[in-house]
Amino acid sequence: MFLGLDLGTSGLKGIVINDRQEVLAEASAPLTVSRPAEGWSEQEPSHWIAAAETVLDKLAGFGLGKVQGIGLSGHMHGATLLDASDNVLRPCILWNDTRAHVEAARLDADPRFRALSGNIVFPGFTAPKLDWVRAHEPGVWAKVAKVLLPKDYLRLWLIGDHVAEMSDAAGTSWLDTGARDWSDELLAATGLSRAQMPRLVEGSAVSGVLRDTLAERWGMGRVVVAGGGGDNAASGVGVGVVRAGEAFVSLGTSGVLFAANDGYQPDPATAVHTFCHALPGSWHQMGVILAATDALNWYGRFVGQDAAALTGALGALQAPGKPLFLPYLGGERTPLNDAAIRGSFMGLEHATDTAAGTRAVLEGVTFALRDCRDALAATGTKIERLLAVGGGSRSDYWLRAIATALEVPVDLPVAGDFGGAFGAARLGLMAATGAGAEIASRPKIARSVDPDRALVDAFGAGHARFRAAQTALRGCQI
Template sequence: MLYIGIDLGTSACKLLLTDETGDIKNIVSRSYPLAFPQPGWSEQDPAQWWRAVEDGIPELLAGHDAAQVAGIGAGGQMHGLVVLDRGDRVIRPAILWNDGRTARAVDYLNETIGRSRLSVLTANIAFAGFTAPKLLWMREHEPELFARIDKIMLPKDYINYKLTGVHCTDPSDASGTLLFDVERGRWSEEMLRVCGVREAQMPRVFPSAAPVGTLLPDAAQKLGIPKETIVAAGAGDNAAAAVGTGTVGEGACNISIGTSGTIFMTSKRFSVDPHNALHSFAHADGGYHLMGVMLSAASCNAWLMEHVLGTKDYAAEQMKIAEERLGSNSVFFLPYLMGERSPINDTDARAAFVGMALDTSRADLVQAMLEGVAFGMRDSLEVARSLGIRITRSKICGGGAKSPLWRRIFANVLNIELDVLAAEEGPGMGGAMLAMLACGAYPDAAAAAAAIVRVTETVRPIPALAARYEAQYQKYRLIYPALKDVFPRLH
């Protein structure tokens, strides 16, 4: 049988076709634009997501037996606010995860409702990207549109609705709304009241690997696949990527160096970081995870290479970094191009090069950037370690992980072993694997991962280099506290 995985990203929808062994048959990508109606705003028309799926799946299946498609599963960009009226029409463009208009609402939630109360209710505190602050913003600034809301969903849930006609979500995606009681697996009545919405307006929560329905006749006809095709509830992009990399069960870890960066640590038991520096979310495997999120990771590399140095030859720039300079650079980089989420939760923070001198070279700046992103990820790892979580090994994925040098820097800065995967299709493969579970091809996520996920290389830290990076990290840790009070005065 064949399975379709949907990776509903911020800039494109990537569609993946695979069989139950994980043999990828085809991949198709459809891009769509972002809208920035005002500075700091970020929106998208959900119709563009559906058009990408509607146009892409027939191309994905070209040359393959569409009758063999058994299931579809999606991993999608998290936190986006999708609102429908009583006729299931989209009321306004979706407000995305990287939208920054909600500062006042975030302050109200964290300061007036209170961080401790939010943590009790949802296991998390408010961040600018979360869904609940967006609802508060809409209630204040667009009251007429807010009054028309009949259903509230997340981006990948809109695709599932278009496929099945079911208003649904899953616990991993719901965890990022600040409306969901993660520990008890249900919508928080108190948080719904705070945001002025009713539980009837929220989608039904299905386990990530559960079938939410089969295809609507019209959708089946447009896509060219059987109407009996099962649609899984799917997961938020990070949880779906974790399934796709085999980061499931107890004590597993995945590091993603994408546009943003994440460290994803699994547990079968619910737990909360008492300082709320890490997110505490439900996992798509039925357990839980703690997650640190950097807002700028590989995007730091793209910014420095293309906008500052004027090159797209990333590999050539990294080749200029001398071996003996690793762990000995006198230049440091704070990777806060868009502020930062984990663990400092500071929207005012900004990027900075520190320690430059007359002999500082182009290679020193590139090295400092690569190391700064790794140091920023270690900040979240240190929070996990303070909670007694011992991570000695992790998967590594994302565009930045394709760099052997960056993988080596990460392994030694974090002082852990890093497993590189044979196929890296994160949320798309995770979505397909959840579809396999929904169709009964495997009994659970661990069994699917054991059969499908393959490691091709393990990058191990070198004790002497890890020791040099330990000293460098302790210096790095001094920079943000010294600049913290300066950043707000720069705007």
């Protein structure tokens, strides 16, 4: 058996699979985000450990004695700062925290960062957060002995060692992404050294062995822990998007358009993310928007209904109406790279009701994903078909809107979780058995959603209005 642990922003999930990759058991534990100031987003690393203990306790009822390998997945870019005794120095600064926008712009102006990391230095990446800590929390800065990404703090608890893997490390702005190694130049530019970084392994490699005390606690024997992957790379392994020409769309808290690449082909100017994949010798590209289901859940709180009720009441796909929603609740990445931009409703009128507002929110996120598609195309990456994953993929209306706006079929896997936790479990299987990418097959497809050809032009016109509104919004930011 093999265990995958996926540390998400809103919860930690565990999945147990057998050697045929059938899901035997799953469990989850919730997490919350603290927002102590505008643009800030933090979590306490101790809460991750407590959530992992809860999940393992639940799975122990099924029996974990035959587990051979554990894989890890988690939200990227978080700055988890430890002192020389591995004590946490402050709450982790998360991926959707934009406080370090000034520091990000400073680092991005240094041409070495784009040249070596292959990416813009976004405010949510790890390096500018450390630069912010150096400027604003000198007492914390002076004690930093190790910088870990969130899932790698879980790993420290599991194996007692500081280890990261390539896909997650590529989102720090410190990795030479083409060489798959830390860049001493980029680390020095933020006042850090290689000694403060974890050692690197590939996602399917063994990073260490589960500590005896934890193995005994949950009735396990000798268990290897795989390198794992950042959440999207692990999801790519989970849905079998590991080869050039394969792609998926993730509708989670954030939105991601993810395409696998056999080679390294960065184009930072597009604001497309070019990262190492979780498998050796492969890379991937992503267009990333910061609010997908997050935007729908925000609207649900605003109108007093949950997301499922809002989307379930929509019926057949309609042409975009007058209301427009720009989903920039906490800044945006692809293609804007703008930490200051904020969301907006436009075109509201007396006839705008809850359903019209819901459609506008779904369309706004969809149009932002189309912006990502266009940015990926500018790098030479063409998407001809998508797999849909994430909580938002339960909305048939949303899938039809995406298929129509992007003019590609969208495949929906059979019932089951093929996201980060499943991908992490697959990586645990690879590490324990020596299996390779051949086990990362695509799931069976339950159904496909084709573009509504009668509405393609209407969605194209809607996207043009969205882009015009986007330009107007950026011109009048307060």
